[in-house]
Amino acid sequence: MPIEITLVTTTTIKDGMIMKNPNGYGSIFKLSGKRRKPFAVRITTGWDNNGKQKFEYLGYYTSRQEAMIALADYNSNPYDLSAGKITFAEIFERFSKEKFPKVSKSNVLGYTASFKKAEALHNMKFVNIKKSHLQSVIDNCERSHGTKRKIKVLFNQLYKYAMENDLIQKDYSRFVELPKNDSKSSRKPFSIDEIDKLWNNVHRLDDIDTVLIMIYTGLRPGELVEVKNTNIYLEERYFRGGFKTEAGTNRVVPIHKKIHSLFDARMDPKNEYLIVNHEGNKMSYYTYYHERWKKVMEQLEMNHKPHDCRHTFATLMDNVDANKLSIKRIMGHASKDITDKVYTHKDIEQLLIAIDKL
Template identity: 30%
Template sequence: MPKKQKHPNLPNGYGSIRRLSGNRTNPYAVHPPVTDYTDKGIPITPRALCYVADWYVGFAVLTAYKAGTYTPGMEQELAKMRAVDDGDLSLFTKNILANLQVLRNDPEEQVMTFSDLYKEYFHWKYEGKKKYSQSSIDGSRKGFRNCSAIHNKKITDITYQMMQDILDSCPLKHSSLEFMLSCMKQCFHYAYAQGYIEKNPTELLRINIPEDDEHGVPFTEKDLATLWDHEEDDIAQHLLIMCYSGLRVNELKVVTVNLDNFSFSGGLKTPSGKNRINPIHSSIQNIVSERLKKYGCLMPNSYSYLNKNMNSYLPSLGIEAHTPHDCKHTFSMLCEKYGVRENDRKRMLGHKFSDVTNDVYGHRALEDLRTEIEKIPCCKRVANEPLIFQNNPI
């Protein structure tokens, strides 16, 4: 089998040349630059301009396309030029150089678009040695996708007012605007650091609508007792783990579980959340152990699986509708009701301290936190007795 030939990498925003599978007369598909993206920010390859037998003919087509001199069918003439030896400098090479000169003399072609900038920034940040969570990557892509109004604009033409108007007129929720604002700021901060722009236009950007995050509604003690009645159910186990640990639903996929000392470590969002170590409440230790043994993890399914199935599962038990985030509010409510120290409550929730004393000098051993979390009782119904909370032994 002949060795696959390597070709030079094309510049950003130049288009693409794909070699197609199979035995074809013209195996190279020549595509213009990407202009559209999926809902997840993934580039959608445009329809091919043409199909050619030689990669360099494809390169000549893209060069003509960028220079504005390409016409359909030109690839046939370029292929003929490529096949003819015209002395020291062939007609084919002269054609490429002529179009490159057009591009070189066009100042507009020297400036990248916001899409070009985002691709370069994304590669620099997310494809380097440092690893980021999938939620961080998805958030960046969402922010870029919702900035579609400036995707094809030259970065030197994008002004502060243009971006502020986009944020102000966007009908999306506050959380989506946060992703957009972050995308704009980080991309232009990168562009300024690279010397692509002389001034960062995003310094004064802001979101001018109030936060619309809904406050959570904790599960009641009766709700928790009902969940314990069905603790063998998959959805009930998810909810009980979160209600008695303070973990976010997405953290069920990233925390490290240590069954030797029954603890969770890690988390998401803030440094305080990512670096915390929480004891596993005695009431859910068996559930955690069984899920690790059965699935190898706490949450084998996706967030959407839990969110979707909760909508039908909870009403079937006679429990009002809740979101997964309500479990975190439930844990906070239990801590407050049963006298868990406020500082330890914040630590286990992954919240940042506002005072230097606790933020820098506050240190609590795992067993200290375990003493506090075990103040929260486990509610299980006892036959023929009223509903009461009783502490589990450690």
């Protein structure tokens, strides 16, 4: 049975006078039958080659007054009507194409991991997602507080993108609440005795040198496996590496005298990277952690995570009162005192002075 459509109004009331709506303003129709929302608002979106109007439905409403308000709101602030069909996953795809080329590999991995944890939202139309849906993803996540925080950051970024592109009119992500962070940091620095134990066994057991390299450079675990031999300058005692932040990407890291020989022994002209797998190819962080790091910890009966090396470096540098700005530069921390990433010979000398205090 065909649906009957009755034109309800093409006029508005202003200052007590009935006025005809301008062309292209939109129309309100009442649909036939018993419907919960019988009043439809239709917008003209263009014309075809024959001069016939093209329409898009703005929405369906319970009363004529509600429909008129919606039509007036749309004309005061027009937006892309196709937005009503775009899903959460499609917004993420658009956001990714624009955002990912501008951020670090670490950020890309973080956004992608957070997106996967919001699977319940993937097929939902973005305009239909409310605060309760977003909050449910956070509340049902059984991971750490840090993971939940990253999910919220993704929500903030997606809503920012959608608002900037007129795809939505309200940012529900700002209402999402994170639970109280009751977890204490599990990071603990290596003790002096443990560092001595590493040195005492560095030539006896494989891969202990990688632990010492991280302790004396402050490298993040994922940064270690990214260091290329072509970026290592043994004679000048520094290398370039790092990622995650703008200040941390491709930064200059001085090589302490104690680990100079460890770098020298690792560098192989046949390999592109300093740390490689058994085939001489680049090693993933996952492989390094599970096949190398865990083995060293078991052999030496230690209980540490790779990031503890970076924490150890920061602690050691602070204990010897090293130059604060140098510490930030070495570790890749952003600072208002660091205006550019151009390192002069004098800059590198200052970094070496700082590192040699260890």
